[in-house]
Amino acid sequence: MKIGIIGTPFVGKTTLFNLLTGSTDTNSKPGETKIVEVKDPRVKKLSEMYNPKKTTYATLEFTDTNGLDIEAGAKERNRVFGMIQKCDALLWTIGNFSGVPKEPLEQFEEIKTEIILRDLELVESRKNNLENSKKKLEKDEEKELEILNRLYEILEKEHWPQGSEYSPEEKKLISSLSLFSLKPSIIVLNSDEDAYKKETPEITKTKQICKEFDFVLTEICGKFEQELTELEPDERSVFMEEMGITQSGLDVLTQVVYEYVGLISFFTVGEDEVKAWTIKEGTNAKSAAGKIHSDLERGFIRAEIMHYNDLMEKGSEKALKETGLLKVVGKEHIVEDGDILNIRFNV
Numbered sequence: 001m002k003i004g005i006i007g008t009p010f011v012g013k014t015t016l017f018n019l020l021t022g023s024t025d026t027n028s029k030p031g032e033t034k035i036v037e038v039k040d041p042r043v044k045k046l047s048e049m050y051n052p053k054k055t056t057y058a059t060l061e062f063t064d065t066n067g068l069d070i071e072a073g074a075k076e077r078n079r080v081f082g083m084i085q086k087c088d089a090l091l092w093t094i095g096n097f098s099g100v101p102k103e104p105l106e107q108f109e110e111i112k113t114e115i116i117l118r119d120l121e122l123v124e125s126r127k128n129n130l131e132n133s134k135k136k137l138e139k140d141e142e143k144e145l146e147i148l149n150r151l152y153e154i155l156e157k158e159h160w161p162q163g164s165e166y167s168p169e170e171k172k173l174i175s176s177l178s179l180f181s182l183k184p185s186i187i188v189l190n191s192d193e194d195a196y197k198k199e200t201p202e203i204t205k206t207k208q209i210c211k212e213f214d215f216v217l218t219e220i221c222g223k224f225e226q227e228l229t230e231l232e233p234d235e236r237s238v239f240m241e242e243m244g245i246t247q248s249g250l251d252v253l254t255q256v257v258y259e260y261v262g263l264i265s266f267f268t269v270g271e272d273e274v275k276a277w278t279i280k281e282g283t284n285a286k287s288a289a290g291k292i293h294s295d296l297e298r299g300f301i302r303a304e305i306m307h308y309n310d311l312m313e314k315g316s317e318k319a320l321k322e323t324g325l326l327k328v329v330g331k332e333h334i335v336e337d338g339d340i341l342n343i344r345f346n347v
């Protein structure tokens, strides 16, 4: 899961990047990418139970970028977008602290406009290519053109295309364009101590627009939290409590990203390795097996499934077997969050 941090200049993108990735380097290195582990407590518990040689957490990968500057030229804009083209989701950083150059709503509108303009260009150019093609279009290309026409109409009106309205097959047809407006967007309000959790008309309006767009908005005290990382854990929790911050920024965001993008975790366990895997909600056992290795998907026979909660409650695999909680399922079985999978395969 790759996440790109974007925003207008000087709003705390690098501060947020550092907070999320545990980096202490305040020098901006736009385009920099860092991987962080998702510290799912269940993985730790499983690791204690199986005592494996290796424990592997799921990861999130963050990329910092330069500010998107509406006054800067197309070249600069393309450079920023180039850095996050491969990202699966975008974090829009909205600065909400004294000294930030623009008001939150203005920042939001600018990012929105930048993304729409860029996608409009891409859609138009691909559309022209297809329309002016000398060859007769393939069936897929015709379908693609139809989707592009639909998208073009929406973007041209400066509306936001809702990713949920496109089927996975449709998305696949236009995936090579990697349109930014179709990536899940998460809005992070980066507030200072004074602004944190304060509802001004400007903030209310920003929240309202996010809702209309079906974006999720979350608030973080970026700099404050970053400064706290220098303290001892005990001291830190005192300050956090005073501010009413109950979870670290990384935990909050991980949760929001998983929920909003519709991700769940399943696990594989054994003497060699305990590992967490990330999949989309609604993934079946066969595709989940493919996440582990393509051979497991190709040669999939069946999966043995137990649930993390049952395992913790009963205490051992053996006890699960005896109570019928270790299930054998076929390829179409939908994997759930917290399932522990053992794939039987033959290639």
Ligand SMILES: Nc1nc2c(ncn2[C@@H]2O[C@H](COP(=O)(O)OP(=O)(O)OP(=O)(O)O)[C@@H](O)[C@H]2O)c(=O)[nH]1
Pocket (backbone or CB within 6 Å): 007, 008, 009, 010, 011, 012, 013, 014, 015, 016, 028, 065, 066, 067, 097, 098, 190, 191, 192, 193, 221, 222, 223, 224
């Ligand atoms: N008070 C306050 N200041 C902040 C906060 N977040 C960032 N800043 C300050 O704002 C300035 C810009 O922060 P950066 O994190 O470098 O912002 P940026 O978006 O990466 O900036 P560019 O990469 O130059 O576009 C720095 O002086 C930060 O200390 C915050 O939550 N509260």
Ligand SMILES: [Mg+2]
Pocket (backbone or CB within 6 Å): 013, 014, 015, 028, 029, 064, 065, 066
């Ligand atoms: Mg920066």
